[in-house]
Amino acid sequence: MTIRFTKMVAAGNDMILVDHRNQALAGRESEAARSACARHDGIGADGLILLEQDPEVDFRVRFFNPDGTEYRLCGNGARCIPYFAESVGLGPGPFRFRTGSGLHTARTVEAGVAAVTVPGIRELRTDIPVQLDGHACRVDWGDIGVPHAVLWMDRPVVEVPLLLWGPQLRGAPAFAPEGTNISFARKIARDTLEIRTYERGVEAETTCGSGSCVVAMLARRRGWVGEEVTLIVSGGEALIVQLPAAPGGELVLTGPAVAVHEGSFGFPPRNLKG
Numbered sequence: 001m002t003i004r005f006t007k008m009v010a011a012g013n014d015m016i017l018v019d020h021r022n023q024a025l026a027g028r029e030s031e032a033a034r035s036a037c038a039r040h041d042g043i044g045a046d047g048l049i050l051l052e053q054d055p056e057v058d059f060r061v062r063f064f065n066p067d068g069t070e071y072r073l074c075g076n077g078a079r080c081i082p083y084f085a086e087s088v089g090l091g092p093g094p095f096r097f098r099t100g101s102g103l104h105t106a107r108t109v110e111a112g113v114a115a116v117t118v119p120g121i122r123e124l125r126t127d128i129p130v131q132l133d134g135h136a137c138r139v140d141w142g143d144i145g146v147p148h149a150v151l152w153m154d155r156p157v158v159e160v161p162l163l164l165w166g167p168q169l170r171g172a173p174a175f176a177p178e179g180t181n182i183s184f185a186r187k188i189a190r191d192t193l194e195i196r197t198y199e200r201g202v203e204a205e206t207t208c209g210s211g212s213c214v215v216a217m218l219a220r221r222r223g224w225v226g227e228e229v230t231l232i233v234s235g236g237e238a239l240i241v242q243l244p245a246a247p248g249g250e251l252v253l254t255g256p257a258v259a260v261h262e263g264s265f266g267f268p269p270r271n272l273k274g
Contacts, residue, residue, distance in 0.1 A: 001267045006084055010076035010257040011237045012207040013046045017080060019088040020050035030068035037066035046206050049077050057096045065201030072100030072145035075209020079114040079257040081106045101145025114257045120248040121217050130172045142214035147180040150215045157196045160184045162205050166198025181211050191225045194232045207233040213251050216241040
């Protein structure tokens with residue numbers, strides 16, 4: 001079986017997108033994600049995104065980690081959707097689509113830049129006690145369909161030993177049993193943060209769009225930002241988060257999203273074609 005794909009990069013996250021309206025991978029989606037996302041003997045990516053039929057909106061979108069687990073929302077991946085939907089013949093956007101976290105509207109802002117609405121934050125918590133390297137510290141946390149914690153830093157985030165600290169906080173007892181994504185963030189100016197993220201399921205550093213939305217909301221709770229927040233991610237690219245005026249309202253995430261490769265793979269993906 002041959003599966004066509006488009007590979008896209010959104011603020012450092014690379015994603016494999018598949019038009020799955022024919023359900024060719026039904027029942028084997030997790031296996032396909034593990035194989036396709038493998039860096040050495042697959043295509044290599046931070047995640048697999050499937051576009052599927054939905055009778056009530058333009059389509060449904062599903063997200064899979066490289067370990068095969070399905071999750072509700074990838075903000076950076078969702079920004080890839082307008083380009084990909086148009087490329088498979090679904091017409092010009094904006095598009096209304098469903099994910100595990102709710103309904104979204106996505107559109108192309110300009111070449112290489114897209115925006116997507118994100119459902120309101122379900123819950124925010126601050127000052128959660130955790131242990132890091134045997135010492136007590138506190139993190140903030142929010143649920144946007146996926147859980148995301150943040151440790152606020154008083155030094156540049158480039159100095160964070162992310163691959164040491166990330167796994168410790170990702171699996172902290174406070175977030176058991178599912179664990180959490182964890183960001184390390186610092187305020188660098190009014191309405192501007194820098195951020196690095198360790199993502200569960202990927203078990204590595206990524207740039208997390210949905211997590212950036214949570215971090216922006218938590219920064220506003222602490223009084224550091226207004227209604228539009230710029231987050232500088234690893235690599236120096238910027239994500240813009242427009243926060244809702246009222247609690248529970250939609251957020252808007254804007255940032256880069258570009259296609260870098262189109263091809264096909266046999267399933268399991270061993271026979272890669274350019």
